[in-house]
Amino acid sequence: MxxxxxxxxxxxxxxxxxxxxxxxxxxxxxxxxxxxxxxxxxxxxxxxxxxxxxxxxxxxxxxxxxxxxxxxxxxxxxxxxxxxxxxxxxxxxxxxxxxxxxxxxxxxxxxxxxxxxxxxxxxxxxxxxxxxxxxxxxxxxxxxxxxxxxxxxxxxxxxxxxxxxxxxxxxxxxxxxxxxxxxxxxxxxxxxxxxxxxxxxxxxxxxxxxxxxxxxxxxxxxxxxRRVSVFGVRSGEGPAGIPINKSAAAAGVVAAALSPAYRLVVRFGGRTVELTRKDLEALPQTSADLPIACVEGWSASGTWTGVRVSDLLALVDAVDQDVQVVSLQQDGAFRQATLPAHFARDPLTLLALRLNGAELAIDHGYPARLIAPNRPGVLQTKWVARLEVTP
Amino acid sequence: MTGRAALASLGVVVGAYGAFRLLELGWANLTATLVWLAGGVIIHDAVLAPATIAVAALATAVLPPRLRAPAAGGLLVLGTVTLTAVPVLGRFGARNDNPTLLDRDYTAGWLLLVTLVLAAVGSWSVLRQLTGRSQTHTSRPANGVEED
Structure with missing residues (x-):
């Protein structure tokens, strides 16, 4: 040179x-x-x-x-x-x-x-x-x-x-x-x-x-x-073997997520159903192997277990439409995300309660998080508080 | 020529769309972006490029001719790959509340990279000497300017 x-x-x-x-x-x-x-x-x-x-x-x-x-x-x-x-x-x-x-x-x-x-x-x-x-x-x-x-x-x-x-x-x-x-x-x-x-x-x-x-x-x-990438931004370690992008503390949701007063609200027009975490566990459970893939380029695959979003929407007879998924987060760009209708009806789209056989960690979105196929991590809403369909 | 003109026109349209999207983001966003656009060019042209020339001049002054080619290749790999690792080496994005982020010993990783590059440079120069290739390259005139 x-x-x-x-x-x-x-x-x-x-x-x-x-x-x-x-x-x-x-x-x-x-x-x-x-x-x-x-x-x-x-x-x-x-x-x-x-x-x-x-x-x-x-x-x-x-x-x-x-x-x-x-x-x-x-x-x-x-x-x-x-x-x-x-x-x-x-x-x-x-x-x-x-x-x-x-x-x-x-x-x-x-x-x-x-x-x-x-x-x-x-x-x-x-x-x-x-x-x-x-x-x-x-x-x-x-x-x-x-x-x-x-x-x-x-x-x-x-x-x-x-x-x-x-x-x-x-x-x-x-x-x-x-x-x-x-x-x-x-x-x-x-x-x-x-x-x-x-x-x-x-x-x-x-x-x-x-x-x-x-x-x-x-x-x-x-x-x-994984073992070769000495400059990898993440080693791949984390709760239940999956890294975290945003922690519950950073999102300011720790108290709300752990509160016994937590209810998942499913709403379609005037019809509303409120479910405790126990109620969610009592519903039919489905497992799916799906990756969490972030815009920053990292990704990891896990086995998610929880309730099908389509089953939850059926509780309020919601028709086949886009769903607003709202987090417990009070602010942040990804506090709320739109789940298009064809994703909402997909049998692999879950409101996950467990990850890789363990209770969902709070940093992974406890009490419940969205996980859908072929969807960027920022839209896989954590700490889900509401699923809303506007008629 | 029409093919080239079409390609250039397409480029102008695509670039103009990008400029439009950038302007749409508002004045404050534009000035913050321009600082980084200009900064990148200045850092490359006024810092990185002269620094590369200085390192090359130094390496040429201190290294024996048979080591120059392997050293140049090694410095190229080490320098450019190190630049890609700047964000993790500095751990600028690290957060106390997220131990799964930037959770490797990046300095140790970099030292491993240095070791591998040194080993590669060493084997390359030994190989060159054994095959006698270095003679054919160093015997050419260097045109009076420090080289490599």
Whole structure:
């Protein structure tokens, strides 16, 4: 890895000061292909996650496969993580371009200014997306913007700028990919310097870095990697073998959840049924193996036991409609969630009382929590107080 | 050319939709976002990129030529993977009420990564020496600039 000559380090360097053959389109294009794939996977799975969290009548989501969201959101975080080494090496390989001279002529200068503008947008949005996504996956929010809405908006900006970038660079990309990686035709004019590392060696190191970044973190969602993922945000430990996202203390529900006065209220129009935890236990119990899969990318599968939501709704003769699931929480964005009608009638959708054979821990949502197939963790309402259907 | 123009147009539409969604979130959200957008570019261009050049210059100055390629590969892997681990190494999101979050010894994990990278760099350089590959690469002129 090399840079400008010693004498120029203190000054602003020029493009020709960078002499390494490694900073070549041969490298940029090959890494760019994989970076583009990672961005596309993250974008598509991000759209899925967005639609899942904000149900829309135009995109009704299926209840099967029950592990669907676990896979798409796991892929979202994995592709974003793999993109970090790829993006860093990609930026390294094109860094001299930052110091390129402007061409002659107004028209050419204007064109270059526009192109550099799109590059600035692409780089800023890309760095923003991977950095904010990475911090979010570790539940670190050192910013003042609304993460979900902003990350969603900038996902479109990044992909839009990427499409423009690919369109502009297509001839360079085509040339780079049709020539051998070490072809001198792909040297920049000033870049004939050779050091220890070959382009092939640089690319292999980059693939290793991207792979290592994934393997060392993905254990939070891929059980096979649990022991290998030394940078996993969660080891997978927790009450009844499942980690927790938000504790009862953080949600401010400890007293209400443990109170003997707790009643589950099921309401359909004017009809209301109130059930104690004992009443719930006396109803027919169903068990289902379902994952809890969070937007932060971690997931874990458990055996949940409880009452079918459809059975509870039948107690008030609720018709086939969307259900409002309300928590004991007094505030918070996910205090209340909509359970679409086709999820409510699904036989795997439970109001769970037990997890993996043990009493539901308070941090898992005691006295009762919602668990439904193919649904993001934030919408699997804990400490459920009410199920309401508006006629 | 029409294919490229179509692709670029699609990109403009997609990007404009994102910009519209961003503006919709209000002025305060926009300024907070712009700080991070600009900050990311500045941290990369003014801190990370020069730091990489400085580390490369230092490594070139102190390492014998046969070690340069393996060291460059090793530093690349260690540096980029370490950056992906910054949030867990700092345990910035840790919460007292949730012991299931950030519940690993990340420093030990990082030291393990360093050990593995050092082992890989060591084996790579031994392998290069045995196969004599290092000669073919270090004999090329370096064009008067510190390399690798």
């Amino acid at each position: 090399n840079g400008p000559g010693r004498s120029s380090i203190a000054r602003i360097p020029r493009e020709e000061h960078f002499t390494s053959r490694l900073r070549s389109p041969a490298v940029s294009a090959r890494i760019g292909v994989w970076l583009g794939i990672c961005f596309l996977v993250a974008f598509v799975t991000g759209l899925v996650s967005h639609v899942t969290q904000s149900p829309s009548p135009w995109f009704p989501l299926p209840t099967r496969p029950s592990w669907g969201y676990r896979v798409t959101q796991g892929l979202h975080v994995v592709s974003g993580t793999a993109a970090i080494p790829l993006l860093l090496v990609k930026l390294w390989s094109v860094f001299p371009k930052l110091f390129a001279r402007l061409p002659q002529g107004r028209r050419n200068q204007a064109l270059v200014a526009v192109e550099r503008g799109t590059i600035a947008v692409l780089v800023a949005a890309s760095v923003f997306q991977v950095a904010s996504g990475l911090a979010n996956s570790a539940q670190w929010y050192p910013w003042d913007f609304r993460f979900r809405a902003t990350h969603f908006a900038l996902g479109w900006v990044a992909v839009g700028a990427l499409l423009v970038h690919v369109a502009v660079k297509l001839p360079v990309i085509r040339q780079a990919l049709t020539h051998g990686v070490d072809d001198p035709a792909l040297d920049r004019a000033s870049a004939t310097g050779s050091s220890g590392l070959t382009r092939r060696g640089l690319l292999h190191s980059t693939w290793v870095a991207a792979g290592a970044a994934v393997v060392l973190s993905a254990g939070s969602t891929v059980p096979l990697l």
